[in-house]
Amino acid sequence: MEFQLYATCPDEVTELLAKEIESIGGTNIRTAYRVVYFDASEEVYYKAHLHLRTASRIYRILKSIPAQSPTIVFDKAKKIRFFELFSEKHPVTVEVVASNREGKIPCHLIGSKLREAINDSFQHNLKVTPNASSRDAVVGIAGFFHDNRLTVSIDTSLNSLHKRGFRIDGHPAPLKESLAAALLAVCEYKGTTDFFDPMCGSGTIVIEAAHIAMNRAPLMLRKKGEFGFEYLNDFNPELWHTIQERAREAEISPRVGLFASDIEPEFVNLAKRTAMNCQIEKYIQFNTKDFFKIEKPSDCGTMIVNVPYGVRMADQNVSADFLRAIGDHLKSNFKGWRCGILAPLSAPLKAIGLKPNKQAKFLNGTVPVKLLVFDIY
Ligand SMILES: C[S@@+](CC[C@H](N)C(=O)[O-])C[C@H]1O[C@@H](n2cnc3c(N)ncnc32)[C@H](O)[C@@H]1O
Secondary structure: OEEEEEEEOOHHHHHHHHHHHHHOOOEEEEEEOOEEEEEEEHHHHHHHHHHOOOOOEEEEEEEEEEOOOHHHHHHHHOOOOHHHHEOOOOOEEEEEEEOOOOOOOOHHHHHHHHHHHHHHHHHHHHOOOOOOOOOOOOEEEEEEEEOOEEEEEEEOOOOOOOOOOOOOOOOOOOOOHHHHHHHHHHOOOOOOOEEEEOOOOOOHHHHHHHHHHOOOOOOOOOOOOOOHHHHEOOOOHHHHHHHHHHHHHOOOOOOOOEEEEEOOHHHHHHHHHHHHHOOOHHHEEEEEOOHHHOOOOOOOEEEEEEOOOOOOOOOOOOOHHHHHHHHHHHHHHOOOEEEEEEEEOOOOHHHHOOOOOEEEEEEEOOEEEEEEEEEOO
16 A cells, blocks of 8 residues: 655755655655655555654645635545545544635635535445544544645644653743754764753753664654554554564664753753653763853763743843853863754854854744754864
8 A cells, every 4th residue: 555645844844854754765755845745655654653753744645636616625525535534433623724825715615615525425425424523633634725726634643743752841941852853963963972962951852862872763652542543444553563663672772972951950850750751861861050060071972052042932032142151161161072052043143153064944933043053173
């Protein structure tokens, strides 16, 4: 069985995600705005949900239909064999987005026609009505409206894939795990050298780095029933189980040092507890320390610093003095290290006083941010 899939991600990440998809065996890979399309065997379809670090969601394309009017949408969509795909007992959501709304039919109208078509498919073929409750929905039908066509898909991830299944709430400004993975990829972190996050907060980046160093599939800790594909009639639990087992057997103990610290003891404690949730606390050395009093823990490695932008994400003030002090501390104490600094785009980044050999822009929530990568000699 061959699947046509697409994975969504921030627009800056599409190339990184395309490489990940290639590495797990996806074919016919094409990037577009905030999306990577690919074809997958059944095995690659499951592997994508378990192994892709930078993806936000994965969708399985059911059909592309003409959508010049709501009536056409209904007529074409009711021929999609929804009744064969999932049980009428599962709550279903329907969401339609458009690439460009101007002069087009409103998305909510297409959405309601799509829902009518799903109902019709069940009523006509099975004489039952699907569960329309949007609470606790486990089947997500997605429509993408573009150029008078509607691509109808199923969201097979259910929860956004940055939700790896181990986070503990408690930090005011945690990064998404998928963004942490993108930062590590830009720094070319492969898990073969030491890693240090000296402003670790809830520990997102160091935990992602640890998972890379131990060759752990990022979604390994999601529980049964937390992926959308598990609710589809063609779910193959044996194959899924085999793929999970293979991934588990491929895990190793990290062969590198992993270090994390923060000036706030409560955040160090939170990061430690989160690492315990993943059973990896023994691999990471945690410390409560001021960055400006820290020496490098080994001769060389990779460090990522997600500088504080204030308690709330919207408070983007990072002073030139603070960035200058970070740059000075790196120059005098971290020779031999590759250092990535993530700060708001609006911050006076030149104050760091080092020439970056790589830069990448991202959105952290709603805040435009930049990762600057320096090799310190
Ligand atoms: C933006 S948060 C990091 C969030 C983290 N990446 C996460 O995903 O949870 C910045 C962190 O820097 C810490 N911090 C601020 N000044 C520091 C300093 N001088 N030394 C060490 N940590 C510091 C704060 O306590 C805060 O947890």
